[in-house]
Structures are given as C-alpha cells and as structure tokens.
Amino acid sequence: MTSHPSPLRADARRNRERILEAAVRAFAERGADVPIDAIAKAAGVGSATLYRHFPTREALVEAAYRNELVRVCDSVAELLADFPPDQALRRWMDRFIDYLTAKQGMAEALRAAVASGADPFAETLDKLGTAISTLLHAGAEAGLLRSDIDPLDVGLSLSGVSLVTSTSGQRERAGRLLDLILDGLRYGTDH
Template sequence: MNTDAPRPLRADARRNRDKILTAAVRVFTEEGLDAHLERIAKVAGVGSATLYRNFPTRDALIEAAYRNEVAQLCDAVPGLLAAKPPFEALRAWTRLFLDYVTAKLGMAEALRAIAATGENPYGHSREMIEAATTALMDACAAAGTIRTDISPSDLFAALAGIALTSARPAQREQAERLLDLTLDGLAARS
C-alpha cells in the first residue's frame, strides 16, 4: 500500500478549500500582495486554522489560487461547447479569459515574488490555455465558423495583448469591444 499518495479530501474539506481559493483570488485582486490572510479566511467564511491547514504559507495559497484559476478557465471549455454553438462558446470563453487575466494581474506582484524564490507558479499554464484555445478553435473550424489560417498561438497572443492592455475593471467595456473585434476578424468569410 502506497502511503505517499495524498488522501482525497472529504466533501466539506474540499468545499472549504474551494471557498478559500475563490476568496484569495478576490482579495489578492482587490488588495494586492499586502492582503491579510485572516481577511481571506473571513471572506471565505472559514477560520484561520482552516486556511493554514490547507495553505501553510502565503506563497502556497497564492500559487494554489493561481493554478485553480487556470484550471477553471481550461475546464470550462467542454461545458461551453456542450451548451453553445462553437463560435458562441469561443466568444464566452474569451470573457472568462479576460476574468482570468484580471485576477492574475491582481496577483502579479505575489506571483513574481514566488518566481523570485526559484519556484515556478506558472507551471504548464500556457500549454493548458493553448490546449483549451485549440479545442475551441477546432470545434469552430469543424463548424465552418472561423478562418483556418489563424493558429491557436496567434489567438492566444491576441487575447493576451488585449487582456494585458485592457484588463483593469474600469477598462472592461473596451476590452470586450477589442475581443469582439478580434473574433470578428477570426470569423469565416462567406
């Protein structure tokens, strides 16, 4: 029997962990690196001991919150494709991408601090996001709704550029217009 494998979390422990991660993204986005972990625990509706049991250090919490955001962004693709026509799924996902970058910008200082210690909080995030983009673009191409001369890397670069220049909450309307402009340029010509 392998005792090194982590035990699965109980349902209530998993819910608490998810609430902490959601609260961490919100609080770090609003308050930056100086956010107090006790505030995150309060926003999550859990005690400080629960927060520290799940995330013994600030860096562990920041890294887990970031990785959770990437996973949620990428995991949304199958559900969007099941619920919407491919091009509308792609459009909806670009809004989720913008939300993800907004959260990432709020945590940027903290993520840089972790990277400075030699850890890589980003892991495989770029590959995961490009795989999600590829799945969406493949579905759109199969439906004949997008041009096929644009690669997922090209779209990722365009989305990243929009998000990095217009990801602040006050710029949301502009960012959405730029996303629509990009998607209009990606649409198949009749």
C-alpha cells in the same frame, strides 16, 4: 514505495474551495500584502484550517492562480455544449479576459511567489493551448472559424487585449476588441 495523498473529505474540499475563492478576491482587490487571517475570515474558516491546506502564502497564491486558470480552461466543454463554436469561443474569451484582469490584480502576489521559488505558471501554456485549440477546432469543423489559426496567436492576442484594457472602465473596450478578433477568426468562412 510512494504514498498517495488521500482524497479530501467533502467538508475539507468545500473549505479549500472557499479559501481559494477568498484568496483570489483578496489578492486581486488588496494585493500581495493582504493578511492571511483576513483571507481565512472571508472564507469562513480559521487560520489553522487555511494553513492545513496552504502552509505558506506562496502555496496559497500558486493554488489560487492555478485554480482560476483551471476553471476558465475547464469551461470549454460546457460552452461548446451550450453554444455554437464561434459563440462558445467568444464567451470563453470574455472569461479569459476576466481571468487575466483578476490575475493582474494578483500580479504582486504572483511575483512574490515566483521570487520564493514557486512556479505558478507551470502547465499554464499547455492548459490554455488545449482550451483554445479545442474551441478553434470545433469552430473550423463547423465551418464557422478559419482552420489555419495558431492557438498561440489567439492566446497572445487575448493577452494584448488584456494589457491595453487593464485599467478601470475599459471592460467595454475589451469586449469590442474581442469582437474584432472573432471577426478575424471568421474571415474567409462561408458564415
């Protein structure tokens, strides 16, 4: 018989979220060697609370990475509800580039987590593929985007934009490149 973990109380859930937000900021700004106590302090919790949620540095890195990815991917429904599909895609691309930029700041911490045996990238491609597919399908259905686009091609294009604009002061250039990608996704439609 397997036991299922009980859901977190509201205060424990809030603490976990604050820890993850503080961890993402700290790893992105200060790298993998940021003291765990500094993350706990930034989150407004004690070290014991942090360790109850994340018993190792690697567990914290993995959870922070996945949490940010889930936020980006889960924003698709909200964006599609608020904007036409092509504009929703463009706004989502901005969020994804910002996520990749933060992830590059976490790169050292992610490498350390992988070296210890963790797999922070599990499920990543599925989540991203689903998010991009949903946006592309909505755009094609509305006649705003081409219907022959492979979601993986879009994901790789976004990764390329992130790579070439990852240095400081390149966010404006990233936006222009995202506009070019979106223009390519619109090519051949009536709009």
